Amino acid sequence: MRNLKPWLDLIFKRPGRLVIGGLLILATLLSGIALLAVSGWFITETALVGLLLAAGVAATINLYVPGGAIRFFAVSRTVFRYLERVYNHDTVLRLLTDIRVALFRRLSSASRARRGKLSGAQWLSRLTNDVDALDTLYLRLIAPTALAALVTVLVALVASVLFDLRTALLTGGVLVVALLVATVGVYLRTWRLAARQSDRQEELRTAVIEHIEGFPELTAAGRTGKHAAWLIRQAHQVTAAQTRTDSRIGWHLAGSHLLVNLSAVLSLWLGFVLFQAGIVSGPVLVLLPIALLGLAEVYAMLPDAFGKLGATIASSGRLNRDCREDAPHPQAAANELPAQTALIADNITVKHPDCPPLFSRFNLTVRSGERIGILGQSGSGKSSLADALVGLLPLCQGQRTRQNCVYLTQKTVLFEDTLRANLLLGSPEASDTELWSMLEQMELAERFATEPDQLDTWLGNAGSRLSGGEARRVALARVLLNPAPLVILDEPFTGLDAETRARITLRMQSILEGKTVISLAHGSDALPDTDRVLHLTG
Amino acid sequence: MGGGDDSPATNQKAVRGWLSQLARGSRFWIRSTIIAGTVAGVATIIQMILFARIVHLGVIDNVPIAELTPLFISLILALTVRALGQGFQARFAARCSEQVRRDARRQLHKQWQTLGPVELGQSSAGALAREWIDHVDALHGYFARFLPQMGLSLIVPFLILALVFWLDWLAGIFLLLSAPLIPLFMALVGMGAEKLNQQHFETISRLSGQFLDKVRGLTTLQLFGQTEGAAELIRMRSDYYRRITMKTLRIAFLSSAVLEFFASVAIAVIAIYIGFGLLGYITYGPSEDLTLFSGLLILLLAPEFFQPLRTLSQHYHDRAAAMGAGTELLERLNSPANPIDVAPTGSATGETDVIELDSVVKHFRSDQPVLYDVSLTIHKGQVIALTGPSGGGKSTLLHLLAGFLAPDEGSMHLFGNTPGSFQFGWLGQKGFLVQGTWADNLRLTTPDASDIAIETALRNVGLGSLLNNRTQGIYSPVSEDGQGLSGGQARRLSLARIFLADYDLILLDEPTAGLDSDSEVYVLEALHKLAVAGKTLIFSSHHQALLTLADRVLLVSGGEVRDA
Incomplete structure (x- = not known):
């Protein structure tokens, strides 16, 4: 009872x-x-x-x-x-x-x-x-x-x-x-x-x-x-x-x-x-x-x-x-980030519960404004690494300190809702003009301008079906709208053909101007522009 | 699937036909339920007769209470019989539904077998399980409640009407006047209930869908710090749907209110008519003969006259639910099965040590054959690799050899047998395991295997080290502490079954695709062992290491099969 x-x-x-x-x-x-x-x-x-x-x-x-x-x-x-x-x-x-x-x-x-x-x-x-x-x-x-x-x-x-x-x-x-x-x-x-x-x-x-x-x-x-x-x-x-x-x-x-x-x-x-x-x-x-x-x-x-x-x-x-609430995870006291640094991972161990660790003693320092690529084959644990850097996956060892960040997960998650509502998740205050401009950059403006409901087009099962590449670009647009200084992108271009990818990569340079970017992908052609690239070996 | 172009009306008719066919299988229990309900109904009538009789004798004739004792005892007896009738009615009804559901599940499974693994693979396992469990369970209310109540709502009111007519035909006419209205009520109530049901289900499922959608994307919402906004959105949407639903409900409830209204008004009219009749104010008709006994009895019977109908209207949604589930089940049952059994493969002749395909043709759509005029001879003990572009027909050829699909033309003999008529080993791309011990999993296909044989088979596929860690050996659960097997391990478990069973023919669909390097090594080794043991192996693959294992590599491309 x-x-x-x-x-x-x-x-x-x-x-x-x-x-x-x-x-x-x-x-x-x-x-x-x-x-x-x-x-x-x-x-x-x-x-x-x-x-x-x-x-x-x-x-x-x-x-x-x-x-x-x-x-x-x-x-x-x-x-x-x-x-x-x-x-x-x-x-x-x-x-x-x-x-x-x-x-x-x-x-x-x-x-x-x-x-x-x-x-x-x-x-x-x-x-x-x-x-x-x-x-x-x-x-x-x-x-x-x-x-x-x-x-x-x-x-x-x-x-x-x-x-x-x-x-x-x-x-x-x-x-x-x-x-x-x-x-x-x-x-x-x-x-x-x-x-x-x-x-x-x-x-x-x-x-x-x-x-x-x-x-x-x-x-x-x-x-x-x-x-x-x-x-x-x-x-x-x-x-x-x-x-x-x-x-x-x-x-x-x-x-x-x-x-x-x-x-x-x-x-x-x-x-x-x-x-x-x-x-x-x-x-x-x-x-x-x-x-x-x-x-x-x-x-x-x-x-x-x-x-x-x-x-x-x-x-x-x-x-x-x-559906019980968890006690807030005892995060290691947030260390002060040194100036001009966006993220520090110090000796971290990444592991899923009941599984052997994927990485141990992993170190990474990312300077502000730096663009880092992380390459690894599928199954090498790069998504888990991204999760750990963001904080979705609790660390079992080591420390991680980072600026505010926005994260494009490997899986494209769109809600059964309007296009507008899906985009506003990234930036609740954004104006229609800003949304259209971002859609323009993602080469989606034409696609939705022809829909009768425009920004109010219903996405998901009940509404207009997006192709995998379109859905990915909507998810990317949502992330790029967000003002956070650190952007983590996991396989940002899934489902996009090479030409579109190249054009969007070019535009992202200016959109991400001044931000720190960590991108993860399985191959270098799936990465946006980077200053340096890390290779993960399983 | 089949029947997609049928109009909804014929569909409904077919579903009704199927439901009554199921009912015929459980005639005994349905009849018993109706009989028990009728006994309870008759006992109720007797109860009311005795009740009215006692009141009349005591109040009008001033019979001393001691002399009424036999009547009181009969009354208690009638009550007991009524309770027994009610109890047995519930029991029989539950048994009826139990049997119907078992029959329906058997039918469904038979259809699965007829469809075969390939056709079945077109639907998700979850959807099939939902049909087999939930849709079949949705038939419960129809057979346990609605169907028996249909019979009872005819029988019991008729008995009461006859009695009331005998007591006072004018009061009988009051009830009878409402009788032609009853089908009308039923239609009204039915329409209302159906609409209500539809609306309810639609709303609930749409809401659940949106809710589930938000829960699925909860991580994303958390990442953007928007969970509170989403909670507010759920509240607003829920509230919006509530208002829409209430609009329909207000109308839908009206129809059952009409039934309620007529039942109440009929009681009131009868009570007032009887009262005035007893006072002698009504000078025509049969009211002069009214006594307290007949008057009170008519009054007590009036609500019982309407009760079965009210119960039926309460159970109306059971019918709607069964029709809904039945539509989907029937679609599955009627889905055009590829006639595996009656395939034109000819009689089981041919030599017993070769696999022969003679001018085999298979197409899925009429215009484009997947395999065209394939003739092939494979000797016992050969290792055959099928290679070629994806979509070239490798899997189809394997499925034909397995008997999962039947060829459209041509004939096939496998060691003197027709495809699928004997046991062989099959390894699909997904390993298959059940919750239980290692031994359970291996004995699924070889029930009489010895413990040692099971352990050897597991070691043969490199699962020995996993076994060593378990305290109870092959009798320890496969997934312990919530730790399942990886995809590669699961496929090796399936391979262990093949080792155990000692089949002559083993068919494997891309046995190394998507495996981790560990599993790949074990699978290659295991296949090598099987080949050395003289088994006939036929597999599809692009994997170079596997191709070198083969005695013969066949290129399956553009509907043709030739040596590579």
């Missing part, structure tokens, strides 16, 4: 909305119960009065109040139900926003190393399935449970007023058991199954992917059938656990329903005792059991929600674990 705490805190940051939403649900539930209860009361009353009238006794009945109440509740049930659904779905969508933003903030302060531990598919499931489990927590679980408890108390109060305290306590007692069966009972009987479900599902997914990747080999060895049979058994185990959970939820629903109905029967029996003692009237006697029958609907949502609670807690546990 502790896993849920941060998310519950987030949800309860909107108390106003939660209370109004809850009140709307309450009004819906009470209208439904009242509609039936008053109708039952009305029919019994009219039956009794009708008998008197038939017997010639002068009896009167007020038709307007109950008739009006019945019509009112019929309409209010519909109206409140509609309002409740609209309002609460709005709340859920707001909560979804809150959760996403909170999650994003947490992630952005987590180290890249830990973010990299999960595969893309795992992230997708974290950020969709696990978040989905949380955003409906309020609407599916918290509100219905709280309201079911509240309505139960209200019905018990009505019972104590209309009947007597004993009836209220006895029926209330049965209802509490029903409530427990529908909530805590379900949770206790399903949480283990539900919590393991997601892990099993992930294991199954791994196994299926392995199976598909090994399909040629397995086919050659004539083993696809055997291995598939094993997979189907694995899948069946996952489904069987789900079936067990569903059956248990079903039995608990039936059980709590039975208890609610029994409480109605009990109140009818106790009511008769009071009726025959002349304490309650016939119509009132009918009112309470019918109201209790209506309570079944209030409880009906609970078992399913509590059957999923185990999985929800597991989801929040995973989110807490994978």
